[in-house]
Amino acid sequence: MPEVLISPEEIRARQSSPQNRVPRIALIGNPNSGKTSLFNQLTGLNQKVGNFPGVTVDKKTGISQLTPSLKAQIIDLPGTYSLYPKSLDEKVIIDLIHNKKSEAYPDLIIVTADASNLKRNLLLFTQLADLGLPLVLALNMMDVAEEHGVQINVEQLQQDLGVPVIPMNARKGIGIAALKILASQQLTGLNQPFYKIPEELLTLVRQIRYYFELKNDYLALHYAHQYKKLSFLSDDDKSYIEDLLKENKFDSNTLQATETIERYTVINGLLLDSVRVVKAEKNEQFSNKLDKVLTHKVFGYLIFFAVLFLMFQAIFAWASYPMDLIDAGIGALNGFIHERVSGPLVDLLTEGIIAGLGGILIFIPQIAILFAFIAILEETGYMARVTFMMDKIMRKFGLSGKSVVPLISGAACAVPAIMSTRTIDNWKDRIITIFVTPLMSCSARIPIYTVIIALIIPERYYFGFLNLQGIVLMGMYLLGFVAALLSAMALKFFLKTKERSFFIMEFPTYKMPRWKNVGLTIVEKVKAFVFQAGKVILAISVILWVMATYGPGNAMENAEKTALTEAQKLNLTEEETANKIASYKLESSYAGEFGHFIEPAIRPMGYDWKIGIALLTSFAAREVFVGTMATIYSVGADEEEATIQQKLAMEKDENGEMFFNPARGFSLLLFYAFAMQCMSTIAVVYRETKGWKWPIIQMLYMSGLAYLSAWAVYSWLS
Amino acid sequence: MQREEKSVRDLKIGESGTICCLKDPEMGLKLLEMGCIPGTTVKLNSRAPLGDPITIIVNDYTLSLRLDEAETILLKG
Numbered sequence: 001m002p003e004v005l006i007s008p009e010e011i012r013a014r015q016s017s018p019q020n021r022v023p024r025i026a027l028i029g030n031p032n033s034g035k036t037s038l039f040n041q042l043t044g045l046n047q048k049v050g051n052f053p054g055v056t057v058d059k060k061t062g063i064s065q066l067t068p069s070l071k072a073q074i075i076d077l078p079g080t081y082s083l084y085p086k087s088l089d090e091k092v093i094i095d096l097i098h099n100k101k102s103e104a105y106p107d108l109i110i111v112t113a114d115a116s117n118l119k120r121n122l123l124l125f126t127q128l129a130d131l132g133l134p135l136v137l138a139l140n141m142m143d144v145a146e147e148h149g150v151q152i153n154v155e156q157l158q159q160d161l162g163v164p165v166i167p168m169n170a171r172k173g174i175g176i177a178a179l180k181i182l183a184s185q186q187l188t189g190l191n192q193p194f195y196k197i198p199e200e201l202l203t204l205v206r207q208i209r210y211y212f213e214l215k216n217d218y219l220a221l222h223y224a225h226q227y228k229k230l231s232f233l234s235d236d237d238k239s240y241i242e243d244l245l246k247e248n249k250f251d252s253n254t255l256q257a258t259e260t261i262e263r264y265t266v267i268n269g270l271l272l273d274s275v276r277v278v279k280a281e282k283n284e285q286f287s288n289k290l291d292k293v294l295t296h297k298v299f300g301y302l303i304f305f306a307v308l309f310l311m312f313q314a315i316f317a318w319a320s321y322p323m324d325l326i327d328a329g330i331g332a333l334n335g336f337i338h339e340r341v342s343g344p345l346v347d348l349l350t351e352g353i354i355a356g357l358g359g360i361l362i363f364i365p366q367i368a369i370l371f372a373f374i375a376i377l378e379e380t381g382y383m384a385r386v387t388f389m390m391d392k393i394m395r396k397f398g399l400s401g402k403s404v405v406p407l408i409s410g411a412a413c414a415v416p417a418i419m420s421t422r423t424i425d426n427w428k429d430r431i432i433t434i435f436v437t438p439l440m441s442c443s444a445r446i447p448i449y450t451v452i453i454a455l456i457i458p459e460r461y462y463f464g465f466l467n468l469q470g471i472v473l474m475g476m477y478l479l480g481f482v483a484a485l486l487s488a489m490a491l492k493f494f495l496k497t498k499e500r501s502f503f504i505m506e507f508p509t510y511k512m513p514r515w516k517n518v519g520l521t522i523v524e525k526v527k528a529f530v531f532q533a534g535k536v537i538l539a540i541s542v543i544l545w546v547m548a549t550y551g552p553g554n555a556m557e558n559a560e561k562t563a564l565t566e567a568q569k570l571n572l573t574e575e576e577t578a579n580k581i582a583s584y585k586l587e588s589s590y591a592g593e594f595g596h597f598i599e600p601a602i603r604p605m606g607y608d609w610k611i612g613i614a615l616l617t618s619f620a621a622r623e624v625f626v627g628t629m630a631t632i633y634s635v636g637a638d639e640e641e642a643t644i645q646q647k648l649a650m651e652k653d654e655n656g657e658m659f660f661n662p663a664r665g666f667s668l669l670l671f672y673a674f675a676m677q678c679m680s681t682i683a684v685v686y687r688e689t690k691g692w693k694w695p696i697i698q699m700l701y702m703s704g705l706a707y708l709s710a711w712a713v714y715s716w717l718s
Numbered sequence: 719m720q721r722e723e724k725s726v727r728d729l730k731i732g733e734s735g736t737i738c739c740l741k742d743p744e745m746g747l748k749l750l751e752m753g754c755i756p757g758t759t760v761k762l763n764s765r766a767p768l769g770d771p772i773t774i775i776v777n778d779y780t781l782s783l784r785l786d787e788a789e790t791i792l793l794k795g
Contacts, residue, residue, distance in 0.1 A: 120752065264750075504784075
């Protein structure tokens with residue numbers, strides 16, 4: 001008997017790799033070259049979003065049926081202008097194509113190029129070609145080129161470039177079939193390089209090439225340029241290259257610049273043969289005219305605020321219908337289950353798991369609507385104008401023009417707002433935006449604000465229509481906004497980054513949105529939220545439920561008994577008795593213990609253990625505060641807000657004065673304005689920053705700010 | 719010896735110039751890749767309402783960039 005047994009499956013698995021695996025095709029191209037449209041056309045709904053290791057870049061992959069017998073995996077890479085990456089996002093490209101051993105190393109690359117703008121798009125193409133990778137050039141947006149009067153001789157271009165060129169229009173699906181057939185033939189090209197590596201560099205390049213056993217000089221040159229960024233190289237490999245470069249006085253920046261210039265010279269010569277421009281840009285003129293209004297000193301901002309208002313209205317008002325439906329649906333489902341079965345496990349299912357799931361699902365309408373707006377604004381090209389108009393103002397606060405939309409969206413809900421910071425390329429700008437967005441007063445704070453404002457602010461009118469309570473409510477929103485801007489300014493000084501902030505970008509012409517892309521963006525964002533942030537939300541919901549339902553020893557039974565005897569003495573109705581039991585039980589639960597435990601810590605802010613319980617339970621979501629207060633004061637969690645207010649107004653402190661006096665009220669208002677009382681936000685920050693560092697810092701900062709300001713206002717007013 | 723260099727920053731709206739060289743090496747690479755090659759004509763297309771950033775037209779397409787980025791693109795003559 002041999003010692004090691006190999007099962008037949010294993011033998012088959014060994015034989016099948018690597019020849020029989022699904023071939024991989026990578027999509028690479030400039031931003032705005034229609035890469036995403038092409039990816040959507042090739043894969044349809046067979047898409048999967050994963051992550052590239054170590055960076056916060058989504059890795060979109062999908063399966064495409066090239067021919068009836070051949071499937072291929074398509075990998076969508078971030079848009080880039082060149083193979084010398086400027087941002088972390090672009091770095092994943094070189095990490096992928098420079099590492100033959102990488103799991104996702106592509107067998108073929110489809111380069112997408114904007115036919116109306118071939119010169120700049122070919123820079124990337126020539127770099128890829130010189131790396132000796134098998135390429136197909138998808139000459140996209142032929143219709144736009146034609147509109148601009150650009151005529152391209154595809155035959156000639158194909159001859160000059162030496163790779164298959166397919167003219168196409170990915171938006172409308174034209175040329176997809178031809179591309180699939182050509183890709184399936186897996187053409188390999190061995191051609192003259194476009195860029196000849198200078199003689200004086202060849203010795204160095206060859207040394208690296210032989211050391212790493214590379215097949216290609218240009219690939220070796222790339223190792224020299226970016227060994228620091230290649231995460232698959234060992235430290236020894238890196239120091240080997242570093243020493244070589246020092247010996248040869250290798251000036252990476254200058255060499256990259258000369259290479260780029262030489263490539264453009266070659267491209268210019270090349271395109272002379274195959275591309276002719278016969279008429280002036282019509283679309284550009286149209287865009288310019290539109291820009292005169294849309295980026296006007298006065299109308300530009302007015303229109304922007306109108307767009308924002310519409311977006312806000314949509315998130316606030318339109319989303320409330322599906323949200324109410326989800327809420328009612330969850331309630332009905334729980335009611336249905338309770339009618340049929342009962343027991344502690346059923347409670348865990350209904351109050352813990354299903355309620356937690358409800359807490360996740362309830363965000364979907366807002367996320368979907370916000371991303372529908374953002375996708376349309378991006379697709380039409382308007383977003384670039386917003387960035388353009390707001391950049392100077394936002395930069396004063398350490399933010400960028402691209403932070404505007406996330407910040408404003410934060411006033412509806414921080415969860416989709418933080419997800420929308422993806423559009424900010426610069427790491428520092430993005431972290432600052434993520435960090436300050438939850439300070440904006442979101443819609444979940446409204447119930448707390450209204451209940452407390454009604455308690456402490458008299459209903460008084462100025463000039464007949466200015467309601468004092470309304471003014472205070474508006475003040476709370478303003479306070480959040482100011483706190484966000486000031487925090488951003490402060491953070492600007494603490495954050496250091498090696499990555500430079502570039503603003504330079506292509507200013508797209510106005511276009512009609514591609515509805516398929518809008519739809520796919522919505523699906524992708526909702527999926528990302530439900531599956532990634534959802535896990536954390538569900539886990540915390542269950543923990544909080546356990547804390548509020550169970551108590552130490554037989555505390556819970558005793559609480560029920562005490563409540564029952566008292567209720568009998570007072571001759572309470574059945575409903576009042578049930579409310580009393582719930583209140584006593586909550587007090588005796590672990591959550592209640594926690595409330596008592598933290599009372600010394602929260603007393604400086606004017607809070608007692610009852611508010612302590614509400615602070616804990618509302619950590620799941622702020623709006624739970626009102627419900628918990630209702631339970632503690634045995635109102636019944638589903639009562640109208642007015643009933644809760646009456647009950648709270650009757651509450652007295654030890655001196656017989658009103659407990660919810662202005663000092664405690666303002667203290668609570670400030671606490672909820674600043675505290676990070678939202679686990680969904682924490683979960684989404686964790687997801688977006690790929691780690692616990694930022695959510696933890698953010699929570700400490702916001703809790704600290706909340707605690708100090710609540711304490712200050714309480715001691716000042718009392 | 720050398721007089722004050724003129725850069726894209728100094729252009730008026732609608733005015734064109736020819737790129738002579740790029741001052742900042744790191745920024746320069748990014749600009750080169752976007753098509754701002756020495757010898758190319760560049761035209762100042764518009765300014766944001768607050769004066770910064772600006773849009774320029776190079777090689778028939780529009781780029782937007784901040785003033786301190788535009789400053790690194792030096793012009794001939």
